[in-house]
Amino acid sequence: MNAEKKQKIWEAHKRHIELLAKVNNSYVFVVEQHVKYLYLSDSYIRFFGYNPGALEFQNNEEIYFESRIHPEDLIALSNTQERLFEYLQTTQANKILEYKLVYEFRVLNSYNKYVRIVSQHQVLELDENGNPWLIMGIADLSPNTVPLDNIKIQVVNFITGETLPLNKFEEKELIEFTPREKEILLLIKSGMLSKEISNRLSVSIHTVNKHRQNIMQKMNADNIIEAIEYARKLGLLD
Structure with a gap:
């Protein structure tokens, strides 16, 4: 047009x-x-x-x-x-x-x-x-x-x-996390850094950060803190 x-x-x-x-x-x-x-x-x-x-x-x-x-x-x-x-x-x-x-x-x-x-x-x-x-x-x-x-x-x-x-x-029906994304988001919410999560889950820091980016993209959030707050309000972390 x-x-x-x-x-x-x-x-x-x-x-x-x-x-x-x-x-x-x-x-x-x-x-x-x-x-x-x-x-x-x-x-x-x-x-x-x-x-x-x-x-x-x-x-x-x-x-x-x-x-x-x-x-x-x-x-x-x-x-x-x-x-x-x-x-x-x-x-x-x-x-x-x-x-x-x-x-x-x-x-x-x-x-x-x-x-x-x-x-x-x-x-x-x-x-x-x-x-x-x-x-x-x-x-x-x-x-x-x-x-x-x-x-x-x-x-x-x-x-x-x-x-x-x-x-x-x-x-929340419009947003779906993979089990790994939810696991990482909960660990971030608990205060763990990417390196600590990497050691905890036996994956690379790159993998952890890639999941962080996917989470923020799904939530249309500017940062991970905003994504956590929105996910909490939607009951996605229950």
Whole structure:
């Protein structure tokens, strides 16, 4: 799909999205998957206290908005959306445009106070390879007042009304460790260094470090500490 065709498709969606944002008090955004934000409603900008004119955030909207998500929730969210879209592509390839992912998590508002929001994400368009290209999000303040310990997730078919609940601990079905990876991760969690693990398991340090890299890749984690924390929250180390 060339740039001109993409622009025409986006412009067609943009008119409807701008109208939606005007008649709705929700916070609306659209992203070009893995590229950039294409649209931010005024209400979204106000709610998060984003100043698009600030030099440090020019063309870095993703960095800013990620910084507003509660750190514990960000670990899960950064891994979840792409994995769930991949899951839908595998199980519902012909119906992926009928589904939306519904998240409830904690964010900092413009007053730097953590509040709970419900954010609904749906694929508007696929690219030529059948991968999500345009994704729209609509967020609202959550009506729930009970303290939130984990993010909440649902997958909803908005045509049929079918709902597939996926709480945080069910995400582990999307991530699988080999027995050796789990063994090494538990040893790292206990405080052992690669050399110590190498001696303990009678394998090379290179092998241990290769398993570390595989673990971080599966968890989409920047470092092994983050991978351990996310695995713990998902119950993968039980």
